[in-house]
Each structure stands twice: as C-alpha cells, then as structure tokens.
Amino acid sequence: MSPTTTLAGITDRKTENPHAIFIPLPLQGHIIPSVHLAVKLASKGFTITFINTQSIHHSITNSSPEFSTTTDLFSEARKSGLDIRYATVSDGLPVGFDRSLNHDLFMECLLHVFSAHVDEIVGNLVKNDPSINCLIADSFHVWPLMISNKYKLVNISFWTEPALVLNLYYHMDLLKENGHYDPLDKDDGIIDYIPGVESIKPTDLMSYLQATNTNTVCHSIIRKALFEDAKSADIVICNTIQELEPHTISSLTQRQPFYAIGPIFPNKFTQELVSTSLWHELDCTCWLDNKPPGSVLYVSFGSYAHTTKHDLEEIAFGLLQSRVSFVWALRPDLVSSNDTNVLPVGFLDQTKDQGLIVPWCNQKNVISHLSIGGFLTHCGWNSILESIWCGVPLICFPLLTDQFTNRKLVVDDWRIGINLCERKNLVDRVEVKRKVKDFMMQEKSNEVRVEIKKVKRTLEDALAMGGSSQRNVDQFISQVMVKASQIK
Structure with a gap:
C-alpha cells in the first residue's frame, strides 16, 4: 500500500x-x-x-x-x-x-x-x-x-x-x-x-x-x-x-x-459505536442535574463557522442580563485561531452561578437532558435534526453556508424556532436579552413548543x-x- x-x-x-x-x-x-x-x-x-x-x-x-x-x-x-x-x-x-x-x-x-x-x-x-x-x-x-x-x-x-x-x-x-x-x-x-x-x-x-x-x-x-x-x-x-x-x-x-x-x-x-468528535467532550450532566426541567438554554455555534468578537460579546451580555441559566459550548477558535480570549472581561465571574461554559461537549447528551428548554444555534443541519428529535425549540443565529437556508425552514416553514435578531447583521444585547428571556418563559413560546412536538413525531414516524x-x-x-x- x-x-x-x-x-x-x-x-x-x-x-x-x-x-x-x-x-x-x-x-x-x-x-x-x-x-x-x-x-x-x-x-x-x-x-x-x-x-x-x-x-x-x-x-x-x-x-x-x-x-x-x-x-x-x-x-x-x-x-x-x-x-x-x-x-x-x-x-x-x-x-x-x-x-x-x-x-x-x-x-x-x-x-x-x-x-x-x-x-x-x-x-x-x-x-x-x-x-x-x-x-x-x-x-x-x-x-x-x-x-x-x-x-x-x-x-x-x-x-x-x-x-x-x-x-x-x-x-x-x-x-x-x-x-x-x-x-x-x-x-x-x-x-x-x-x-x-x-x-x-x-x-x-x-x-x-x-x-x-x-x-x-x-x-x-x-x-x-x-x-x-x-x-x-x-x-x-x-x-x-x-x-x-x-x-x-x-x-x-x-x-x-x-x-x-x-x-x-x-x-x-x-x-x-464509533467516536465522531474532533474535540474532547466535557461532561455537563452533573451541572444539568441540579437545574429544573426546561430551565436551561443550550448555546452552541457549531464546529467550523466563525463569528465576530462584537457579536459574541453582545450575545454574552444578552445572556448575562436575561438571568436565564445556560450551558455554552464555546470552542476556543470561534472568532479566530489567533484570538482565543473572546469573552468580555469578568463574564465568567459574573455568570458562575448562572451558566456553564465548556470548550466542547457531547451535544446529544446535553440537549436530551430534561433541564434543557431551548437551543441557541448557528442552524447547522445536524444540530437542527438533533434538537427536533429531543423536542427542543430553537433560537436561530446563522453564520455561514446552508445555515441561512436552514433558518428559513426552522422559523418560516416549520415554525419550530425564532430569530435571535430581526435586523440583518445587527446583534444587540438588549434584543438578545429580551428574546432569550421570553423564549425560556414557556408560556410566551408555546407555539414553537407545540409545533416542534409535531415535527418530532414526523421524524419518529419516518424511522419507524x-x-x-x-x-x-x-x-x-x-x-x-x-x-x-x-x-x-
């Protein structure tokens, strides 16, 4: 050979x-x-x-x-x-x-x-x-x-x-x-x-x-x-x-x-049976076990696409001010391989009782946990399918390639998620705070939660x-x- x-x-x-x-x-x-x-x-x-x-x-x-x-x-x-x-x-x-x-x-x-x-x-x-x-x-x-x-x-x-x-x-x-x-x-x-x-x-x-x-x-x-x-x-x-x-x-x-x-x-x-992760996965189970059902927002922007430091900071401040509990899989090179210190100064200390930030995790284990009530996502197709399977509605923040089209399917066609920001190319911490807070108050996001149950059943029926x-x-x-x- x-x-x-x-x-x-x-x-x-x-x-x-x-x-x-x-x-x-x-x-x-x-x-x-x-x-x-x-x-x-x-x-x-x-x-x-x-x-x-x-x-x-x-x-x-x-x-x-x-x-x-x-x-x-x-x-x-x-x-x-x-x-x-x-x-x-x-x-x-x-x-x-x-x-x-x-x-x-x-x-x-x-x-x-x-x-x-x-x-x-x-x-x-x-x-x-x-x-x-x-x-x-x-x-x-x-x-x-x-x-x-x-x-x-x-x-x-x-x-x-x-x-x-x-x-x-x-x-x-x-x-x-x-x-x-x-x-x-x-x-x-x-x-x-x-x-x-x-x-x-x-x-x-x-x-x-x-x-x-x-x-x-x-x-x-x-x-x-x-x-x-x-x-x-x-x-x-x-x-x-x-x-x-x-x-x-x-x-x-x-x-x-x-x-x-x-x-x-x-x-x-x-x-x-076969490992597929390119990064070491930290176990979030113990932290999640101590949270009420449906109370935690899972945040991940995928394995490859990048975002700006400004957008990342606005999202971070929006999460902080929402007071919603969160798990954030924040890979080190999300902004750039040359800039791995991307969170606002003091953010980790300010959110130590509110959130768990890890470089990478087993996403399926996290979103299938009973404490997860929403997924703030880049709209990668794997993430969307996994979230539907677990009945977890989505907050959409597409970054690259098919993610913008996937967002259309999620928000406009299937109505199982919402947009993080309504205005293109403008991420604002005030809007992030409001969207996240309302979304995790389940009575305000009842429609997407009803619809995702229907779509979840569609997936289950297809594999039956x-x-x-x-x-x-x-x-x-x-x-x-x-x-x-x-x-x-």
Missing part, C-alpha cells in the same frame, strides 16, 4: 452484498452523519470500507481516549457483527496544520490535491478486493464521477444538508439568469421560479449564493461538485425527511434517483417500521444492487 494510506480491518472475505468505499468530507458536520450512515448500511448488509483523512483520524483519536485505538475507529462496530473496514489517507497537508486558520489553503487542497490521493487508495482497494462495487462520497467532493467511472463503481452521492439547499445549488443557472446570483447589481425580489421551491427570499439563500465575490475556492468547489458532478451521480441519498420537504424532494426525484433517509442517528440516540425513511433505505439498497449488476 502507498505510504499515504493506512488500512485496518481489511479481510480477504468476499461478499455478495454491496461493498462500498465511503469517503466523507473532512469536516465535523459531515463526519457525524457519514459515520452513522456507514453503521446503518452495515447493519443492512453492506460491507463498508470507510476512509477518513489522516488529520480527521488524528483529531478523533486524540479527543476520545476511549476510542483511541491507533489504527481503527471501527473495531467496536466490527465486534458487534458489522463488516466495516477502515482506512486513512492524506488530504495533502501535514496532520498538525491549522486548517481552520488557513481555510482557503485547506479548500485548495481538497479541490486540487485530494483527488490524487483518493485515486491512489481507491485503485489499491479495488485491485485487492474485487467485491468493491460502490463509491459513497460526500456531495461536496469534486472527484466522485471521475473515480467511479475509472474503477467501475456505482456512484452514490451523500448529501448531508436539507434537500432545499441541494436543489438551490442545482439551479444556480436560473438564479444567475434572474439576477439573484453573481450579477453586478443583484435583484432583491422574491425567488419564485425554482422547481420544487414555492418561494424564497434572497437573504435566505446559502451564504455562497449571496456573496458578491464568486471567484473564491469555495465557489469553485460548489460549481464543480454540485452544479456539475453531483448531478451525474447514479443515486443521491439525503439526510432529510420526506414529509418535511415533499415538494423539493419530488422535484429532485424527477432529475435522478433521490432518497430521503434521515434523520441518520445511532440506534440509541446518545450511544455511539414502514416509515418513509425506512422504505427509502430499502429502495435505495435495491437500486444499488441493480446498478452494481449493470456496471460489473
């Missing part, structure tokens, strides 16, 4: 079931559903060879001592009878390189360098194991069509965000023709011409489609991966729920085989025996078997 790869759990056992190489995008929000999907498919009879980057593997094993077998994250999964093998590959950068601080260089490597490493490891795997017949790759990768064609694999695109977001990316040409993407003078009128989308405001588009500069490396990835490559996939599987996005999904299924199989959670929501997601998984597997027999 190449020195760029390490392999574990590889056996000579052949299988007549689908055998998929699975390559997630090396970001926390994509790793989580990818690992859970690998376990779900393996439980359905798939053989999975899961490929992480060396950097992601290093972060997970360093942050999770209980899973820190040096070569294989899936050893426990195999002990439970699942046929999941494991490999790592270089993303083109040194393991210790700060990818957050050097975002553009990291994205350049994923665009221009990573494909060569993928080509090498996939070629070696296919050569040594003829049972491999599928490639499952995150839809944001730019190389799946080339790799799947070269090695005669069924090309399965895994979309980790809402179907609405993928559909909007698929129609970048229409947005451009109508002056809503990449013009010098953008149209601020309602967008009502996208198939499968009744209407959407320009401010609810993903941040990359709102940008004035569309010549960035991220825009190059989006154009190649989503507007071109993903449209050619044999099958798209999506971490969403049929009943929550019926019109958009109906439109997408007219283009290519598309299956809504979400929410992709472990069989036991808070227990995982005979539910839409269960049916779609079975149909997807049947489709894979047909496609695999046609290719080989």
